[in-house]
Amino acid sequence: MMKKKKMRFTQLLWCLLLLLGFGFLAEAILDPVDFLALQAIRKSLDDLPGSNFFRSWDFTSDPCGFAGVYCDGDRVLKDLRFLAISRNFISGEIPASLGEVRRLRTLDLSYNQLTGTIPPAVGSLPELSNLILCHNHLTGSIPPFLSQTLTRIDLKRNSFTGSLSPASFPPSLQYLSLAWNQLTGPVDQVLLRLNQLNYLDLSLNRLTGTIPVNIPTVDLSYNRFSGQISPLLSSVENLYLNSNRFTGEVPAIFVERLLSASIQTLYLQHNFLTGIQISPAAEIPASSSLCLQYNCMVPPIQTPCPLKAGPQKTRPTTQCNEWRG
CATH class of the missing domain: 3.80.10.10 (Ribonuclease Inhibitor)
Known part of the structure; x- marks a missing residue:
């Protein structure tokens, strides 16, 4: 994944940990804070040439279906x-x-x-x-x-x-x-x-x-x-x-x-x-x-x-x- 614009590491890490490290509720309407965190990751990063990792990240479906996101019920696993x-x-x-x-x-x-x-x-x-x-x-x-x-x-x-x-x-x-x-x-x-x-x-x-x-x-x-x-x-x-x-x-x-x-x-x-x-x-x-x-x-x-x-x-x-x- 390649960077689109400059971001301080603490900001990016916060988003990643929020997504993958600590879990979030995934109900019918995603929590606004979690939704913004996902958007920040998606807007800041692009796929490497030949990769389609982010193709599923279209924000019109359940985030548990996103590539790289693993859920147990309504929560993302720590993985x-x-x-x-x-x-x-x-x-x-x-x-x-x-x-x-x-x-x-x-x-x-x-x-x-x-x-x-x-x-x-x-x-x-x-x-x-x-x-x-x-x-x-x-x-x-x-x-x-x-x-x-x-x-x-x-x-x-x-x-x-x-x-x-x-x-x-x-x-x-x-x-x-x-x-x-x-x-x-x-x-x-x-x-x-x-x-x-x-x-x-x-x-x-x-x-x-x-x-x-x-x-x-x-x-x-x-x-x-x-x-x-x-x-x-x-x-x-x-x-x-x-x-x-x-x-x-x-x-x-x-x-x-x-x-x-x-x-x-x-x-x-x-x-x-x-x-x-x-x-x-x-x-x-x-x-x-x-x-x-x-x-x-x-x-x-x-x-x-x-x-x-x-x-x-x-x-x-x-x-x-x-x-x-």
Whole structure:
């Protein structure tokens, strides 16, 4: 469903909850307040191309016959499981009243203009499985999420701050994206309990620490991770460690797995790495990508790097000496 005109989120949510969350009388003549709520929803939203969801909403028949409206006698059932209002111009704060929709499983408010924090009541939803709030203007810290069926959290491109608490995320998580925020502090204890992750994106924050889990795709670029690269990360298929403060040599296990095509992406550019044991004659498999430029070494092998890596092959010697202390 696409938005016709700008509406504050609290207004739209009030209409939706009135319709689906709390029920209304459906007698011969519908209550005027409920009738206006239905009209507000219908006038504010259009079907997506190819969809006829709203065709039955002609207001000449019993509202219990409308698509998406389920009644028991003269009342609408509480059956709101999926709420997706993405890619609109919704502004304002996320209302805490969403926490009253206890059976909500998917909440997608992405690509809007929402501000404020995530209400703790949303984090307390017991059956939440998918939370997608990316591309908004949300601030504050990330609250604990209590649902033990939560598998996907996407909060990228907001302005969240503070450190991550081990209690913030349940072990059921499979997808976690917190990129493009202002998060700080270590991530070690948070990730130790997330043993079902298959996608992790913490890029463009100010995070530190080590990554103790094996995940197919890990993006830690543009952070403040330092020290030597852990060999444990060699099990990752797509690894983005660029634009950090890693030092020392690249562990040999990474070269072995890269040449065997077990690693498909290995981005190490813009660090302070001093060497990698790989032959200049080595052939990188066509399915794999390696970028080493702008470190404290002369890259022994020339491989294609992304354009944003810049043209410089090595980091200035003065920077490398300063980093070594």
